[in-house]
Amino acid sequence: xxxxTQSQPEMSVQEAETVTLSCTYDTxxxxxxxxxxxxxxxxxxxxxxxxxxxxxxxxxxxxxxxNFQKAAKSFSLKISDSQLGDAAMYFCAYRGYxxxxxxxxxxxxxxxxx
Amino acid sequence: xxxxxxxxxxxxxxTGQSMTLQCAQDMNHNSMYWxxxxxGMGLRLIYYSASEGTTDKGEVPNGYNVSRLNKREFSLRLExxxxxxxxxxxxxxxxxxxxxxxxxTFGSGTRLTVV
Numbered sequence: 001x002x003x004x005t006q007s008q009p010e011m012s013v014q015e016a017e018t019v020t021l022s023c024t025y026d027t028x029x030x031x032x033x034x035x036x037x038x039x040x041x042x043x044x045x046x047x048x049x050x051x052x053x054x055x056x057x058x059x060x061x062x063x064x065x066x067n068f069q070k071a072a073k074s075f076s077l078k079i080s081d082s083q084l085g086d087a088a089m090y091f092c093a094y095r096g097y098x099x100x101x102x103x104x105x106x107x108x109x110x111x112x113x114x
Numbered sequence: 115x116x117x118x119x120x121x122x123x124x125x126x127x128x129t130g131q132s133m134t135l136q137c138a139q140d141m142n143h144n145s146m147y148w149x150x151x152x153x154g155m156g157l158r159l160i161y162y163s164a165s166e167g168t169t170d171k172g173e174v175p176n177g178y179n180v181s182r183l184n185k186r187e188f189s190l191r192l193e194x195x196x197x198x199x200x201x202x203x204x205x206x207x208x209x210x211x212x213x214x215x216x217x218x219t220f221g222s223g224t225r226l227t228v229v
Contacts, residue, residue: 043223091157106155
């Protein structure tokens with residue numbers, strides 16, 4: 001069975017600085033998708049970025065980028081120029097290419113200080 | 115706005131009471147899901163439905179039942195609520211991964227408290 005591990009329950013960063021959230025996963029599949037979701041206090045689940053495993057290039061969305069290491073089964077999220085609005089819970093998630101289920105990690109709470 | 119609509123947003127139940135959480139999507143997605151979110155445990159899958167007329171158990175199905183009423187609607191029922199079911203519940207929908215690059219669309223969640 002696939003698993004997703006987020007080993008950092010909490011992280012903090014100062015405004016305008018850079019922070020990296022870690023995620024590792026375990027799977028025997030070769031094709032899959034990886035995601036980072038943001039959950040602000042409003043509780044809404046917001047897709048931040050996605051990575052398709054067959055793509056070697058790391059995904060980037062504005063200030064958000066990932067470091068995808070397929071052999072190491074690692075999928076970290078880098079937030080550059082952090083803003084107060086980035087404060088939220090961040091979830092890493094995995095979905096097999098031919099499966100329905102999305103598997104989540106336990107989340108990392110990010111605090112952003114002025 | 116197109117998306118996933120969950121009702122209610124908040125609910126307080128007494129132990130032993132029953133209730134149904136409603137979920138509807140208007141994106142013509144085949145698959146729908148119910149997750150629960152608990153502190154320190156992330157989101158865990160309760161039940162899912164890959165298509166109209168089918169349902170399957172997820173990771174934590176005990177104490178819950180589901181109904182896929184039609185392609186749009188997927189309800190979650192607690193027959194006899196227990197304090198351990200205090201949680202935030204999310205409904206989501208999706209298409210097959212190859213059509214949507216794997217993405218889910220989530221509802222806004224229901225905060226349920228069982229006292």
